[in-house]
Amino acid sequence: MSQQANSLIQKYNVPGPRYTSYPTVPYWEEQAFSLxxxxxxxxxxxxxxxxxxxxxxxxxxxxxxxxCTFCGCHKKVTKKHEMEQPYIQAVLKEWALYCDVLVDKPNIKEIHLGGGTPTFFSPEHLTQLIQGILSKANVAEQHEFSFEGHPNNTTREHLQALYDLGFRRVSYGVQDYNEKVQKAIHRIQPFEHVEQVTQWAREIGYTSISHDLVFGLPFQDLMDVLHTINQTNRLMPDRLAFYSYAHVPWIKGNGQRGFKDADVPKDELKRQCYEEGKKQLLAHGYHEIGMDHFALEKDAMYKAFQQGSLHRNFMGYTASKTQVMIGLGLSSISDSWYSFAQNEKKIEDYYARLEENQIPVYRGHVLTEEDLIIRKHILNLMCTFHTSWANTDMQFPEIDEVVAQLTEMQADELLELGDQSIQITEKGKPFVRNICMAFDLRLKRRVPENRIFSMTI
Incomplete structure (x- = not known):
C-alpha cells in the first residue's frame, strides 16, 4: 500500500455511521413520535x-x-427449539395487526428473512410462517424473496421448502475460512459446508446466491483474506458482501470481548485486506456495487446499479425500491419513508405488547422536510456514488457549508465537485461513509459524547 494511501486512511479513519437510514438511530427524535x-x-x-x-x-x-462474537445483530442464544412455534404465532399476530391498519391487501414485492439464524427454524415452521404472511397479501410481479442461511445448519429441505414458496435468493454467512479466526469469532465452519449448501441451492434453482465475507476480524491477516476470496472464487456466488468488521465491544458487551483489542487488525492492514481482496474479486468478474458489495454481471444487483435503481434500507442494498418496508419480529425496524419505527428488543416485552393487541413498536422518528432532503442525498451517494442539488427539491440552506467541507476531499481526489453535483471517484469509493458524513446535519449539530459508531475504514 502506498504512502499516500496510508496517509488518507490515517486522515479519514474516524467513527461514522453506515447509513442504513437517515437520520441514524442515535439521532431519532423520539419525543415527536407515537404509535x-x-x-x-x-x-x-x-x-x-x-x-x-x-x-x-x-x-x-x-x-x-x-x-458468533463478530455479530452486531439482536439475537437470543438458545438450543430450545420449542421456542419456534410461539415466536411464529407472535409474528403472524403482528402481521395481522398491520393488515388491520393498512386495510387494503398488501402487494408484497420483497420478503427477507434475517436474524439471528433463520435456519434455526425447521422447514415446516418456516413454511407455516410464510404461508401465514401470504394468506393476507398478494405477491407482486418480479418479486424477490430472500433469506440468510447458516451453512452449518441449512439443509436441502430448508432450501427446497423456501424455494417452493417463491424464494430465489439465499445469502450464506462465510466470514473467513481460517480456523484460528473462526475460533475467535466462535463460528467453526468448514469450506465443505459452504460448498455443499451453495451446490444444493444451484441444483434446486436459486437464481442468486450470495456469500458474506468480513475483513478486519481478530487474528486475521492479508493471507487469510486472500485465501478466503480464492476459496470463494471457486464457488462463484452471484453476489458478495465484503465488509468491515465493526469492533464495538463498548456497545455489544462481552460478545466482542473473547479476544483482545490488539488482536484486531488496525488501519493500514485492514485497508490492505480490503484493497487486495477487491483486486482479486474484480479479476474474477465481480463489479463493485455500492458500498462493500460486489456482483457478477448476470445478477439483479448489478443490473439495478447500472440502471440507477439500486436502493438501500435497513435490509442493506436491494435491487428494487419500495416506499414502505415493514419489519416484523423482535427489534425489527420499519420504514414508511416519512418515519421509522423499531420493535421491542426484549422478547418478553415483544410478546407482552402483542398480548395487548398492540403493534410492538417502542421508539421511532418522524422525518422533517430537511431529513427527507438529506436522506435522498445520502441514498444517492450510497447507491450511485453521485448526487446533485440542481433541482430545488434537493437544495437546503447549509449546502454551501457542505461543499466547503468537501473541497479537501476533492483535493485528495476522492470526489469531483461540479457546479451543483458530486461524483465520487474510484479512489474515493472506500471513503463513501466519510463523504456522506459531510451531509449529515444532525451529526454536525450534535457530536456524540460517547463513541457509538464503528470506524469508517
Missing part, C-alpha cells in the same frame, strides 16, 4: 405506493444455537 403517528404515516405511504411499488417485509428470526 398513532406511526400508523398514520404508514397508512399514508402505503396508500401512495402499494399499487405502484408494492411493499417490502423484513422478518427477524432472532434465535441462534451459539453466539
Amino acid at each position: 398513532a403517528l406511526w400508523k398514520q404515516g404508514l397508512k399514508k405511504s402505503f396508500d401512495e405506493s402499494n399499487q405502484s411499488e408494492g411493499i417490502s417485509l423484513y422478518i427477524h428470526l432472532p434465535f441462534c444455537e451459539s453466539l
Whole structure:
C-alpha cells in the first residue's frame, strides 16, 4: 500500500455511521413520535405506493444455537427449539395487526428473512410462517424473496421448502475460512459446508446466491483474506458482501470481548485486506456495487446499479425500491419513508405488547422536510456514488457549508465537485461513509459524547 494511501486512511479513519437510514438511530427524535403517528404515516405511504411499488417485509428470526462474537445483530442464544412455534404465532399476530391498519391487501414485492439464524427454524415452521404472511397479501410481479442461511445448519429441505414458496435468493454467512479466526469469532465452519449448501441451492434453482465475507476480524491477516476470496472464487456466488468488521465491544458487551483489542487488525492492514481482496474479486468478474458489495454481471444487483435503481434500507442494498418496508419480529425496524419505527428488543416485552393487541413498536422518528432532503442525498451517494442539488427539491440552506467541507476531499481526489453535483471517484469509493458524513446535519449539530459508531475504514 502506498504512502499516500496510508496517509488518507490515517486522515479519514474516524467513527461514522453506515447509513442504513437517515437520520441514524442515535439521532431519532423520539419525543415527536407515537404509535398513532406511526400508523398514520404508514397508512399514508402505503396508500401512495402499494399499487405502484408494492411493499417490502423484513422478518427477524432472532434465535441462534451459539453466539458468533463478530455479530452486531439482536439475537437470543438458545438450543430450545420449542421456542419456534410461539415466536411464529407472535409474528403472524403482528402481521395481522398491520393488515388491520393498512386495510387494503398488501402487494408484497420483497420478503427477507434475517436474524439471528433463520435456519434455526425447521422447514415446516418456516413454511407455516410464510404461508401465514401470504394468506393476507398478494405477491407482486418480479418479486424477490430472500433469506440468510447458516451453512452449518441449512439443509436441502430448508432450501427446497423456501424455494417452493417463491424464494430465489439465499445469502450464506462465510466470514473467513481460517480456523484460528473462526475460533475467535466462535463460528467453526468448514469450506465443505459452504460448498455443499451453495451446490444444493444451484441444483434446486436459486437464481442468486450470495456469500458474506468480513475483513478486519481478530487474528486475521492479508493471507487469510486472500485465501478466503480464492476459496470463494471457486464457488462463484452471484453476489458478495465484503465488509468491515465493526469492533464495538463498548456497545455489544462481552460478545466482542473473547479476544483482545490488539488482536484486531488496525488501519493500514485492514485497508490492505480490503484493497487486495477487491483486486482479486474484480479479476474474477465481480463489479463493485455500492458500498462493500460486489456482483457478477448476470445478477439483479448489478443490473439495478447500472440502471440507477439500486436502493438501500435497513435490509442493506436491494435491487428494487419500495416506499414502505415493514419489519416484523423482535427489534425489527420499519420504514414508511416519512418515519421509522423499531420493535421491542426484549422478547418478553415483544410478546407482552402483542398480548395487548398492540403493534410492538417502542421508539421511532418522524422525518422533517430537511431529513427527507438529506436522506435522498445520502441514498444517492450510497447507491450511485453521485448526487446533485440542481433541482430545488434537493437544495437546503447549509449546502454551501457542505461543499466547503468537501473541497479537501476533492483535493485528495476522492470526489469531483461540479457546479451543483458530486461524483465520487474510484479512489474515493472506500471513503463513501466519510463523504456522506459531510451531509449529515444532525451529526454536525450534535457530536456524540460517547463513541457509538464503528470506524469508517
